[in-house]
Amino acid sequence: MIGKGSTYNVRRTTCDVRRATFNVQTSEFDGRHSLCRARGTTWYRACSAFSLVLCFLPLVLYAAESNLDEDVRLIAAQLRCPVCQNLSVGDSPSELAREMRALIREQLEQGKTPAQVFDYFVARYGEWVLLAPPKRGLNLIIWLLPVVLIPAGLVMAYLGARRWVHRGAAVTPAPAADPQYAARLQRELDTYE
């Protein structure tokens, strides 16, 4: 969520920089280059500072926004609904999920931390209730397997492609035809022309 927000704001920064470039067209900078790229100038420093502020703005806004609703939503999104098992407690329209959201809110209002709320549900429903399995024990297999298999697959694809390319290059020209057949073929071609 924070990631998305910052991308958006970084884009806005770029737009502002372009406008700034347009305003000072008379200066020695090329209109196609952004002012920020001309290192060491006052403009560069001002632009950098401005971008930096804009980059952190969503973070600040997020912190201010993180009220109870947001916490309930974040916790509910990470819990599996016991009724419709492929949905989170946050997404499920079931009665039980609705009551679980109410319970999460109630516990947060009582001053429990999100970790304590997760512990409450894990103690009752088991680790099954967490949509993302904890990164320990046997669970590590499912977390590490993609990290191992994807590079392995890429290496295999690369080796396969290389072998393929080599095989194509190594194709030997077909041996010359038997002179007897070559003469006959020529004769027949002559006949049809």
Next chain:
Amino acid sequence: MKRFLIPLAILPLLALFAFGLTRDPRSIPSPLVGREAPVFSLRLFDGEVFSLAAHRGDVVVLNFWSSWCIPACYNEAPALEATWQRYRARGVVLLGVNYQDREAAARDFLAKFQHTFPNGPDVGSKVAIDFGVYGVPETFFIDREGRIAHKHVGEVTVEVLVQHIERLLNGSERRS
């Protein structure tokens, strides 16, 4: 040789998948079994209040049910009443917890099966969530020390009820 190697490597994977198909994805072991039962109070349909803490020392059977739970809750209802009649004199407590239901429908259900054991609506599903209930019916067997000894998912029969109640009655007698 190499041609057979790849299919051969897939075989164990297929075997694993085949094994997975034989398992019920809905049967998840409850982490509560062997632990102390969450303490709760429930206002019953007859207006009285049931408190689990007051029954420490008794064997308690907790049955989560709904009037919309068809047919499992309807099938097991006579077994629950029969078990209650058989064991109430021996100090076994049976409590029906009505899960996500309308009061009128729940009362009709109780009248239909002439249930005489305590029953109460679980407002806000608080008791159900506290016991990690996935759906109805689910039945919990609580021993004299207040620990959850067993959880039965789905329809219970007299045999299942008797088996676990007897085990808890005898087990506790041996210990004390």
